[in-house]
Amino acid sequence: MKTTDNMAKRIFLVFIIAVALLFSQSLYADDIPVLPEGLMSTPEPTIEDTLPDMPSGLEKGAQTDRNNSDESPVLPEGLSGKPEQSIEDAPIMPVGLGRDSNTKSSIEEPKMPSGLGFPSSSDNDPNSNISKGISSVDNSTENKKQKIEWYKFLPAVKGYIEERGGVRRYDDTYEKETSVGELRMQLEMEKQLGTFLFQNTIDFYYDSVPENQSVNLETGKGYIDLRELSVSFSAFDFMDIVAGRQILTWGTGDLLFINDLFPKDWQSFLIGRDTEYLKAPSDAIKASIFTDIVNIDIAYTPKFDSDRFISGERVSYWNGARIAGRNSIIQTNIPDNWFDNDEWAVRLTKNLNGNEFALYGYQGYWKSPGGMDSSTFKYVFPRLNVYGSSIRGQVGRGIGNIEAGYYDSRDDSRGDNPFVNNSQIRCLVGYEQDLPWIVSDLTAGFQYYLEHIMDHDDYLKKLPPGSAATDQDRHLLTFRFTKLLWNQNLTCSLFTYYSPSDNDIYLRPNITYKFTDDLRGEIGGNFFRGKYSHTFFGQFYENTNVFVAIRYNFFTGVL
Amino acid sequence: MITGKKNIVIFTMFMFLCSGFSAAYADLTDVDQIVNRTNRIAYYQSTDGKAKVNMIIYDSQGRTRERRLTILRWDQPDPDGKAGDNYCGAQKIYAFFDRPADVNKTVFLVWKNMDRDDDRWMYLPALDLVKRISSTDKRTSFVGSHFFYEDVSGRNINDDTHELIKTTKDYYMLKNTPKNPNLVEFAYYEMWIHKVSFVVVKTDYYDKENKKYRTYEALAVDNIQGFPTVTKSKMTDLRTNGYTILEYSDVKYTISVSEDIFTERYLRKPPRTYLR
Structure with a gap:
């Protein structure tokens, strides 16, 4: 009889603790951050209702039990898991595991920041309206990425246009009142051919102050200031060479x-x-x-x-x-x-x-x-x-x-x-x-x-x-x-x-x-x-x- | 009585099994262990890596600025190989700026030291100037974003005392209090750490009036080569409502980047094979 009493006590104790835990969970529920896309939740179906919405790519406990009983989480999008892994092992996937797009989440989406969508991992999910909206964002991100890749094959030109004007504060007997008055465009180009990198920076400018505008590449006077025209390469593993005009x-x-x-x-x-x-x-x-x-x-x-x-x-x-x-x-x-x-x-x-x-x-x-x-x-x-x-x-x-x-x-x-x-x-x-x-x-x-x-x-x-x-x-x-x-x-x-x-x-x-x-x-x-x-x-x-x-x-x- | 004894035995066995079972999945209670693993997941996965970073900075009026850079990382090897999951040593970081145009080809080099302030250099290509940068102010904006230098490179875990406030279904919640409050703008910060992956999902910073003024959120996590990686995050300044969205793409770990890359030579000559 004593043992059954003890058992009853224990069960009661466990119950009390469980209730207390539940209660505390519901108290904290508001502060608890929403899991981001790609992280999985620890299963605990009983308190599901008290918890915040999960973001895309995350699984809640209730949906997780596929191969394992109720302890093993389902991996987020991008992971194909070994369900039998223990929790500690679960997120740290062995190198070389590929993506498994079938492991889509099917949970509710998180609240999105205003004016912002983020790539969804659950755009296949018919239940998710938000994720459908997101999927377009996802595509545009993809396009953007492709564009960047494509740009790489274009010759690169960088530069600026600048207007600069300055005056002397005092009368200078020997100089103009205007200290600088110029319109300038700098163009910078770079091209890698094999191991050789060619670099060119050239300024075209008109400066109203000097009277002689004839081009002199040595002094940078005139309309052109050639700032860089060089080739660089590694002659050996331990030696770099830069030849030409350079800063x-x-x-x-x-x-x-x-x-x-x-x-x-x-x-x-x-x-x-x-x-x-x-x-x-x-x-x-x-x-x-x-x-x-x-x-x-x-x-x-x-x-x-x-x-x-x-x-x-x-x-x-x-x-x-x-x-x-x-x-x-x-x-x-x-x-x-x-x-x-x-x-x-x-x-x-x-x-x-x-x-x-x-x-x-x-x-x-x-x-x-x-x-x-x-x-x-x-x-x-x-x-x-x-x-x-x-x-x-x-x-x-x-x-x-x-x-x-x-x-x-x-x-x-x-x-x-x-x-x-x-x-x-x-x-x-x-x-x-x-x-x-x-x-x-x-x-x-x-x-x-x-x-x-x-x-x-x-x-x-x-x-x-x-x-x-x-x-x-x-x-x-x-x-x-x-x-x-x-x-x-x-x-x-x-x-x-x-x-x-x-x-x-x-x-x-x-x-x-x-x-x-x-x-x-x-x-x-x-x-x-x-x-x-x-x-x-x-x-x-x-x-x-x-x-x-x-x-x-x-x-x-x-x- | 026999049945009673039997019951006890069965119950004990059951309890034993349960405890064994739950031990395998037990929540950590050692705060240092949580902090170490979190730090490792955030900043020390594999032994090196690269990522393209795209930051969009939104000011309080919704105007945006964009920063694009590529980051290479090299970790000093664990000298005796014993630290395992807790290892956090010196690191070297090479950040090559792509956008905006006026900082293109600017390189930022950091040697992150454990025992003293970091060494930082900035290379300004127009002047061919290798500038040494003072690194006391770790809690200042990283390139105009709402992220601080320390958010990007990692705050030394020994600078704070850590308390495990609670353990929820998904999270460990830690309160971190600075050992020297004069050096930082926060009174304390609370971290929500995903129990399974040790990814920091949210961090709230509180001021001396106990008011939350700054929030970090992980918005997306991807598993890259087996490493849980935050690929999208957000830092919000709750006082101005400005925020920055930071996205990582082309993340690769274990790229075997040589330590030599993190020297003056490669400031002048960006290592294209790694930056592509």
Whole structure:
């Protein structure tokens, strides 16, 4: 009798627990998320009514018992199951199991988010009205996929059309009031032929400011700026080659360059073109060799590519005695003998646990005029070697970098030639991090940069009387603040160069808004201020400008 | 009495059978086990993989933006092979942007570290610039979507304490509370984990006022090469009602992608065989 009592007790207990469970289930029922398409429900038919609707592709317990009693779930669409598997094993299918479209679900559809359908796995289900609606969505998705596949065989063209206008804020005696006024179309094409990848980027533009519009592919002046025309391939498993016109960048500075001696377009930078135009193209062959010990990049430029430097044509400058501009456009003597006036740039890199170490070497010429021919008074580009190194990695919560380079001015190794730049040591220390504890999507960066002139005493001794002397040490600080707003469609940024030793400052505020994925508007400025007219940024005071730009990106094919 | 004894024996045997039976299908009660398996299903299936990602971002006024990218993933092998289902180690992720046009060919490279902040690089092709990116702010929008970096790459399971709140017919419901609340915008979040597959079906994020403000939902799951894979999901910002639909297509696991792909070399030279 006792045992039957016990049994009765036990049964009662089980019953109570079951009821309690049921009750709790019904309490939770509202919060319980609907299973997504592709997931199966654990069978528990008794409480079915209290549970939320199941989405397509899911089975409820009641419908599941086909091959197994009541424990084994039916697999969702896309799976053909082994029904005898235990629950733990059930979802993890062995590799190589195919789809079984017969295992359609036959359950009610979930509530759909407004304006949205999602691909249904149960479009064969005659009971499901929603799924019929979905099946059309499904088809269109299929079409879209096919379209994408098809696009791949079209030659890919990407590009943009841009209108950009800017004015000077102050009267500049020597330059036009308009700093930039251009309509530009960039086209970028890419074609893979076997192992060779051909890339071409070309800008067609009309700029109302310059008077001479004749095309010069070296300087990018005129109607055409050929930015890239190259072929790249892997010569060996461990070696990549890029030959032709290309943009090259290395080094760790943020808008400061020590070991990156590839050409820059300072003019574009100062008049308010997009930052991408700060990098001018090189006509070079670059070989990159990848080994376990170190990676080596060698860039050979057979004919010297100078910077697109400040010449007075678009930006007024300090000419050694006073501010000058279009009245005194810099006349230069650019070394331009093929294979004789060439440039070598070498970089060795090693990434150790996310810390990037690099050594650099350069043999070539000062990239912007670095001296004067005392007989013709033309600006020249004296010979230059640079040896340097850099480290970049995580420091605390941000990114830290250190870079240094020795600029060996080979035509004035003793520093006593007043017509040629002295040798220099250049170094920088930088740090950047985001500041989520202040506000999200805010990044701040800071750099300290030093330019130290060697043999400064000799430089002073030989300086022509009355000339403004350059300090031995030029200290420069940079600050960057970038804040993204409105789902990252609005970017507000401010980049500042400030030199406490030169007493000058250069501010680059910029606001860019993406109206759509393809259309963006931009407002920005270049603000210069300095105590003296002869310092690096002080000389550009009258070039202070504000600009607006609107750009439409377009696309055919997949690159 | 004999019958009684017999009854006991039969009953005991029955109970034993039942318990044995139910043990095979038992709900997990160890929260760490649930968390580990969930994490593995969400971010560590197979040892590598690729997927095409299509994101449509809907703002509160219904305007849309689209992002299209291809993601390659490489997992650091389990050093002693003992961790099994619980293994979660370092990962490397290569994301190649296809759309919109202005970010085309931009590459985003992440080395996900277990013991320190992730290493992140961005390659900007127009400047040929390999930019190092600070990665403190993991809970900021991933490319303008309602998904955060951490939603895409996975939140370190050691950053939260986990409680198993309840076990329902289909789900384990977990409450996760951050160990350092100053680093995150949520007070806690609740996850609904599908009991059979360990797929996270829904996650609700609550603010300090205990108000739900953000919801993740898995909308479709597919079995790909035996791996349950969320192929469509949605993240909603309940404050603005903006949301993002994320779809994975062309998902492939075990593609034998080499670790070398996740280096500077392939930022400049996208690995076409894997991206196609």
